Amino acid sequence: MLLxxxxxxxxxxxxxxxxLIIISTLIDYYCGIKMGRLETKSQRKPYIIISIVSNxxxxxxxxxxxxxxxxxxxxxxxxxxxxxxxxLNVLLPMGxxxxxxxxxxxxxxxxxxxxxxxxxxxxxxxxxTFFPQLVAGPIERAKNLLSQFHxxxxxxxxxxxxxxxxILWGLFKKIVIADQLSSMVxxxxxxxxxxxxxxxxxxxxxxxxxxxxxFSGYSDIAQGSARIMGIxxxxxxxxxFYATSFNNFWSRWHTSLMQxxxxxxxxxxxxxxxxxxxxxxxxxxxxxxxxxxxxxxIIWGGIxxxxxxxxxxxxxxxxxxxxxxxxxKVPRIRHGxxxxxxxxxxxxxxxxFLAKSFEDSKILIKNYFVGWGDVIEKITLNVDGAxxxxxxxxxxxxxFVLIIVLMVIxxxxxWSMSKDSIDNFFIKKARWKTWSIxxxxxxxxxIMSFIEKTPFIYFQF
Amino acid sequence: xxxxxxxxxxxxxxxxxxxxxGLGHFIAHYAGKYxxxxxxGLLVDNKLDKDIMIxxxxxxxxxxxxxxxxxxxSLSCYxxxxxxxxxxxxETMLDLIINSxxxxxxxxxxxxxxxxxxxxxxxxxxxxxxLFPYVYNEKVNEIVANRxxxxxxxxxxxxxxxxNINFINAIKYLTRGAEIPSYEINNVNEFGANLxxxxxxxxxxLIYQKPLFxxxxxxxxxxxxxxxxxxxxxxxxxxxxMVFPPIFYAxxxxxxxxxxxxxxxxxxxxNYSEEFKENRFFYNHGHLNRQGAIAFSKxxxxxxxxx
Numbered sequence: 131m132l133l134x135x136x137x138x139x140x141x142x143x144x145x146x147x148x149x150l151i152i153i154s155t156l157i158d159y160y161c162g163i164k165m166g167r168l169e170t171k172s173q174r175k176p177y178i179i180i181s182i183v184s185n186x187x188x189x190x191x192x193x194x195x196x197x198x199x200x201x202x203x204x205x206x207x208x209x210x211x212x213x214x215x216x217x218l219n220v221l222l223p224m225g226x227x228x229x230x231x232x233x234x235x236x237x238x239x240x241x242x243x244x245x246x247x248x249x250x251x252x253x254x255x256x257x258x259t260f261f262p263q264l265v266a267g268p269i270e271r272a273k274n275l276l277s278q279f280h281x282x283x284x285x286x287x288x289x290x291x292x293x294x295x296x297i298l299w300g301l302f303k304k305i306v307i308a309d310q311l312s313s314m315v316x317x318x319x320x321x322x323x324x325x326x327x328x329x330x331x332x333x334x335x336x337x338x339x340x341x342x343x344x345f346s347g348y349s350d351i352a353q354g355s356a357r358i359m360g361i362x363x364x365x366x367x368x369x370x371f372y373a374t375s376f377n378n379f380w381s382r383w384h385t386s387l388m389q390x391x392x393x394x395x396x397x398x399x400x401x402x403x404x405x406x407x408x409x410x411x412x413x414x415x416x417x418x419x420x421x422x423x424x425x426x427x428i429i430w431g432g433i434x435x436x437x438x439x440x441x442x443x444x445x446x447x448x449x450x451x452x453x454x455x456x457x458x459k460v461p462r463i464r465h466g467x468x469x470x471x472x473x474x475x476x477x478x479x480x481x482x483f484l485a486k487s488f489e490d491s492k493i494l495i496k497n498y499f500v501g502w503g504d505v506i507e508k509i510t511l512n513v514d515g516a517x518x519x520x521x522x523x524x525x526x527x528x529x530f531v532l533i534i535v536l537m538v539i540x541x542x543x544x545w546s547m548s549k550d551s552i553d554n555f556f557i558k559k560a561r562w563k564t565w566s567i568x569x570x571x572x573x574x575x576x577i578m579s580f581i582e583k584t585p586f587i588y589f590q591f
Numbered sequence: 592x593x594x595x596x597x598x599x600x601x602x603x604x605x606x607x608x609x610x611x612x613g614l615g616h617f618i619a620h621y622a623g624k625y626x627x628x629x630x631x632g633l634l635v636d637n638k639l640d641k642d643i644m645i646x647x648x649x650x651x652x653x654x655x656x657x658x659x660x661x662x663x664x665s666l667s668c669y670x671x672x673x674x675x676x677x678x679x680x681x682e683t684m685l686d687l688i689i690n691s692x693x694x695x696x697x698x699x700x701x702x703x704x705x706x707x708x709x710x711x712x713x714x715x716x717x718x719x720x721x722l723f724p725y726v727y728n729e730k731v732n733e734i735v736a737n738r739x740x741x742x743x744x745x746x747x748x749x750x751x752x753x754x755n756i757n758f759i760n761a762i763k764y765l766t767r768g769a770e771i772p773s774y775e776i777n778n779v780n781e782f783g784a785n786l787x788x789x790x791x792x793x794x795x796x797l798i799y800q801k802p803l804f805x806x807x808x809x810x811x812x813x814x815x816x817x818x819x820x821x822x823x824x825x826x827x828x829x830x831x832x833m834v835f836p837p838i839f840y841a842x843x844x845x846x847x848x849x850x851x852x853x854x855x856x857x858x859x860x861x862n863y864s865e866e867f868k869e870n871r872f873f874y875n876h877g878h879l880n881r882q883g884a885i886a887f888s889k890x891x892x893x894x895x896x897x898x
Contacts, residue, residue: 287596526759526763528759528762528763528766529759532759532762565603565606568603569606569607569610572607573610573611573614573751576611576749576751576752576755577614577751577755577758578755579741579752579755580739580741580755580756580758
């Protein structure tokens with residue numbers, strides 16, 4: 131029944147693309163069964179190659195073909211070689227990067243001998259398509275998810291309440307924070323030529339918050355829905371903006387993907403004696419490409435990779451410096467500074483993530499340095515209504531204030547949650563307090579759910 | 592499930608229902624009070640019973656004077672044009688007119704050269720926020736819900752969800768008081784028009800311009816709306832008169848031909864775009880001022896009397 135529901139869930143969007151999932155499922159199931167019957171890695175090798183190549187072919191054809199074709203054309207032009215670039219006019223299948231990575235991890239784990247192949251085709255198909263996490267993760271491992279499908283479901287009141295709490299919190303993040311910030315971010319990045327330095331900076335900060343609430347909100351909803359059905363999905367976000375360093379940030383952000391890269395790319399390369407800074411930059415470049423088939427995403431990945439390398443390389447030095455200036459004696463202030471630094475380091479390169487083309491990113495970088503001189507005057511004196519454009523990013527004063535107030539409330543709640551857990555945040559309070567929070571979250575969602583469709587950002591990956 | 596859990600669920604649901612009812616009605620009450628331009632409210636509340644109604648964007652709002660038409664034709668007239676609105680929105684306005692109790696005999700529809708059919712490059716949009724304060728009306732609620740991807744079914748259950756679009760307007764009313772009308776935007780008179788005196792600041796010495804636009808990006812959605820307006824008026828026995836208002840730039844080539852081709856002589860199409868050649872009639876290149884609006888409304892009146 132769950133498999134039927136999952137297929138239906140995906141087919142509501144574009145029925146024909148279910149075929150891709152079915153093809154991927156059948157290939158990996160077949161390769162898994164075959165590999166399970168073979169003793170050595172060398173005997174299993176042909177099947178892991180079939181599995182990986184077929185998954186990468188699906189991903190490459192639907193997501194990267196046009197990018198590589200255009201890149202080949204650009205290189206051919208540079209070398210003065212005649213090459214007719216072909217273009218595939220297809221819609222990117224929703225969640226393709228998630229389910230192909232998930233099925234690949236299954237095949238690789240069998241190849242390495244870490245898990246045994248699933249004999250039941252239906253259960254394996256459900257592992258590939260389990261609807262709460264199908265389109266935007268978390269990218270689950272067979273060891274965690276597949277094994278849970280073998281247990282019978284029984285209703286559990288506490289588990290259901292815990293799942294509903296997560297869904298409520300996820301909806302709050304998505305509808306009340308992310309969706310409200312969306313139009314403000316678009317106000318800046320849809321018109322790069324008209325944006326000035328302060329707006330781009332402020333828009334980048336808001337986008338960092340938007341993408342976090344959008345993606346982690348989806349993950350919470352996915353985890354909550356699965357939990358109600360008795361399935362425990364892995365955590366995808368561990369309060370990343372409260373990280374103490376940029377390196378620490380990436381171990382808390384989209385953890386299911388980062389762990390995938392760690393286990394299947396980073397560790398094998400380090401075992402092959404690649405130098406760790408090169409491995410990190412390489413992995414982040416691939417991560418950039420995973421996020422989008424474009425140079426702007428690759429640059430975004432590269433910058434993040436370099437910053438992680440810098441963060442790791444200077445960790446001891448920064449600790450010594452903190453002791454020297456006495457920051458170690460005021461841990462709260464130190465953590466506050468770390469939060470501000472990490473948030474800015476993540477937010478600023480998001481210009482590349484948001485730019486619709488490489489040309490747009492160049493304009494945005496150029497405009498980053500424009501308009502700082504008179505920004506305070508423009509905002510305070512509201513010259514030609516500039517305040518609405520520069521500070522409120524297209525919103526009216528009341529809407530802007532409302533969003534800021536809601537963001538402050540969100541941060542207060544989230545900070546408390548980070549000290550313990552989401553469940554304990556609610557459980558450990560007096561009932562009237564818990565109910566007040568439920569009611570506030572519910573009505574904030576109901577009131578703010580009036581804007582036009584804003585699809586989850588990570589659906590496009 | 593234990594009795595205790597059931598009681599908790601009932602108590603929680605009751606609290607939610609109570610707050611939902613109170614909050615929903617509170618928002619609805621204050622949102623309506625904020626708005627200055629209440630013409631759509633008069634329409635959906637069946638308080639408009641006019642022989643002639645004007646539809647269009649700012650060119651109609653500023654450029655057609657119902658008072659003049661009323662005096663000239665002895666037929667009652669009201670302007671329902673909304674500035675910055677596109678033809679899709681005008682179709683919605685026609686739907687609301689048809690849905691109301693009192694149908695007009697004549698609709699004067701103002702054609703914008705070339706924004707009526709051009710999909711981009713012109714600042715006309717579907718002005719859905721103009722409809723928000725009137726979601727208490729079932730038809731308006733349906734239109735708004737479809738536009739915003741809201742569930743109509745849920746709007747019928749939860750008053751807060753039903754009225755959430757007006758939350759900011761309610762806050763505005765509580766913090767700023769009622770809306771102060773803007774001279775160029777919504778300072779409508781008792782006939783629904785917003786006539787403007789003299790010239791726009793910086794446009795005091797207007798010079799007749801060559802064509803300002805190109806007509807090469809016809810929107811299929813806009814074309815469909817134009818055809819719908821024609822067919823809906825015919826179906827409900829409303830006489831439709833389409834007018835090209837006077838403009839102070841040369842008409843966009845091929846645009847008029849396309850309008851005539853689309854309407855296929857099923858309604859009266861009159862082109863006044865080159866009627867006035869002096870800048871004393873114009874507020875700016877695309878909009879008439881009070882003097883121009885009165886003169887233009889006299890021309891429309893003559894046509895109404897003639898037909």
